[in-house]
Amino acid sequence: MASHKSASIPIPDENVVVLDFGAQYTQLIARRVRECKVYCEILPCETPLAEIQKRKPIGIIFSGGPSSCYEPGAPEVDMAIYELGIPILGICYGMQLMSRQLGGKVRAGTQREYGKTALDVTDGSDLFKGLNRELICWMSHGDTVEAPPPGFKITAVTASTPVAAMADTARKFFAVQFHPEVVHTPWGTEIIRNFLYEFCAAKGEWTMASFVREATEAIRQQVGDKKVVCGLSGGVDSVVAAALVHRAIGDQLTCIFVNTGMMRKDEGTQVRENFARAFNINLVYADEKSRFLDKLKGVIEPEQKRKIIGNEFVAVFDEVAQTIEGAEFLAQGTLYPDVIESGSGKAHTIKTHHNVGGLPEYMKLKLVEPLRYLFKDEVRKVGEELGVPTEMVWRQPFPGPGLGIRVLGEVTREKIDILREADAIVVEEIKKAGLYRRVWQSFAVLPDTKSVGVMGDKRTYEYPIVLRAVSSEDAMTADWARLPYELLEKISSRIVGEVEGVNRVVYDITSKPPGTIEWE
Numbered sequence: 001m002a003s004h005k006s007a008s009i010p011i012p013d014e015n016v017v018v019l020d021f022g023a024q025y026t027q028l029i030a031r032r033v034r035e036c037k038v039y040c041e042i043l044p045c046e047t048p049l050a051e052i053q054k055r056k057p058i059g060i061i062f063s064g065g066p067s068s069c070y071e072p073g074a075p076e077v078d079m080a081i082y083e084l085g086i087p088i089l090g091i092c093y094g095m096q097l098m099s100r101q102l103g104g105k106v107r108a109g110t111q112r113e114y115g116k117t118a119l120d121v122t123d124g125s126d127l128f129k130g131l132n133r134e135l136i137c138w139m140s141h142g143d144t145v146e147a148p149p150p151g152f153k154i155t156a157v158t159a160s161t162p163v164a165a166m167a168d169t170a171r172k173f174f175a176v177q178f179h180p181e182v183v184h185t186p187w188g189t190e191i192i193r194n195f196l197y198e199f200c201a202a203k204g205e206w207t208m209a210s211f212v213r214e215a216t217e218a219i220r221q222q223v224g225d226k227k228v229v230c231g232l233s234g235g236v237d238s239v240v241a242a243a244l245v246h247r248a249i250g251d252q253l254t255c256i257f258v259n260t261g262m263m264r265k266d267e268g269t270q271v272r273e274n275f276a277r278a279f280n281i282n283l284v285y286a287d288e289k290s291r292f293l294d295k296l297k298g299v300i301e302p303e304q305k306r307k308i309i310g311n312e313f314v315a316v317f318d319e320v321a322q323t324i325e326g327a328e329f330l331a332q333g334t335l336y337p338d339v340i341e342s343g344s345g346k347a348h349t350i351k352t353h354h355n356v357g358g359l360p361e362y363m364k365l366k367l368v369e370p371l372r373y374l375f376k377d378e379v380r381k382v383g384e385e386l387g388v389p390t391e392m393v394w395r396q397p398f399p400g401p402g403l404g405i406r407v408l409g410e411v412t413r414e415k416i417d418i419l420r421e422a423d424a425i426v427v428e429e430i431k432k433a434g435l436y437r438r439v440w441q442s443f444a445v446l447p448d449t450k451s452v453g454v455m456g457d458k459r460t461y462e463y464p465i466v467l468r469a470v471s472s473e474d475a476m477t478a479d480w481a482r483l484p485y486e487l488l489e490k491i492s493s494r495i496v497g498e499v500e501g502v503n504r505v506v507y508d509i510t511s512k513p514p515g516t517i518e519w520e
């Protein structure tokens, strides 16, 4: 892979740095801060102090993490960070580390606290301002701060944790043993807001309008008078990326929609029509149905399928780019979670997503990735800001490999056709029930197996369809959607009745983890 550098949007003046000590959901901290209208980025905990200072953050947050701060080799921060005069909020491991570094006492607790826990606020003057004295919080720790460092007061306790929150108001150091960033701490965002607005002097300058202004300027700077191509799927990320790049450089942009033969019903036509209606952007329609399906012949292994599809995408983009004089850039709708997930180097690769991790060496295009630091809900807001049609902004995510990874096992035209019809019924019924925006994704999967049924007194031996519908905030975790029985019944009877080759419908009731959203 070549290292393709992408456009960097300047860091807003008002920003917060989250130092990541390896917590599971560090990105939730960043989300909460941004919900309070303050820009926030996550940096690895080993980031040099000079690097942090360069950003002039108004506050620093230490995340949780799996280590125990008293063990040799546990991650630490440069002691000088406590001399910067910047307010600090420590969360879980972050609190334990702060305690230890500043002279408090941390030990392995005798009782682990995990899950919902009652919290008694003993001092409601700073972080807990405006909140009740008795609160519910979400805990996940084995270590405990036994005594806070000099200068700190205890501000909250629980039944088994003597220091559940502490503060040194004079130095503006705060810490909580629980996790304010998770939804199970119902007023967690209030705590973060208090930190930002009471102690970091936040003004709340991070808005989507300001983002659009700055991103547009940055794209102009990066691209100059050259041309840009953009893979456009009709999905939220690529449509918004295209709209943003178009706002910046107009006709220098050409979008490429690839029909892989594994699209949903009428998708090719819909994307072209909706897109043409909404924007006046050059669009190349690449009909590559046979090319993709030929390459997939006999391939069963999911990762191999993904790689083949990903490579073909890139090859098509490259071919089209070569027909456009002066095309030097490829715009992509890469999002912050993609960057975080592929950047850490610690996490396992569960699935290869073709748009992350760079482009093959032979491709000389440079990347333009204006959404690189945004979460999906923010991208949707940017889309609205740019006047992208509602049905595109609120389209459910659809993976690049499309139906190819929802037909389990070998992909054939016949199986794709069956799945496409079943999927169309799912989408139609979910929309009719008014649930399309409420569920994160809802779709059909075609397993590589058959079962016996009886229809019109005749024995059948046909495919089942798996129905999958999940709720989620960012696809990192998900729960199966509790769809009404009547809706499940309607979908099931329509699929079996209308889709030839299917005689059974089952509902997937697995959350993520341990399942994933897609089956391959």
Ligand SMILES: Nc1ncnc2c1ncn2[C@@H]1O[C@H](COP(=O)(O)OP(=O)(O)OP(=O)(O)O)[C@@H](O)[C@H]1O
Pocket: 230, 231, 232, 233, 234, 235, 236, 237, 238, 239, 256, 257, 258, 259, 260, 331, 332, 333, 334, 355, 395, 396, 397, 398, 399, 400, 401
């Ligand atoms: N059929 C397609 N034609 C052209 N480009 C595509 C196609 N499918 C995917 N891509 C490219 O791959 C990228 C990754 O796809 P991905 O599904 O993650 O994003 P998206 O389709 O833009 O949004 P969403 O996640 O909401 O579906 C897209 O941003 C787009 O650039």
Ligand SMILES: O=c1[nH]c(=O)c2[nH+]cn([C@@H]3O[C@H](COP(=O)(O)O)[C@@H](O)[C@H]3O)c2[nH]1
Pocket: 306, 350, 351, 352, 353, 354, 397, 398, 399, 400, 401, 441, 475, 512, 515, 516, 517, 518, 519, 520
């Ligand atoms: O563009 C994509 N290319 C892919 O290869 C891919 N695989 C999964 N997805 C989407 O990512 C989210 C998480 O999916 P999983 O829980 O199945 O890993 C869900 O929203 C999936 O639909 C993909 N998107």
Ligand SMILES: NC(=O)CC[C@H](N)C(=O)O
Pocket: 023, 063, 064, 065, 066, 067, 068, 091, 092, 093, 094, 140, 141, 142, 143, 144
């Ligand atoms: N979630 C965390 O940050 C845990 C911190 C530390 N590893 C503990 O068990 O207490």
Ligand SMILES: [Mg+2]
Pocket: 233, 235, 236, 397, 398, 399, 400
């Ligand atoms: Mg998509």
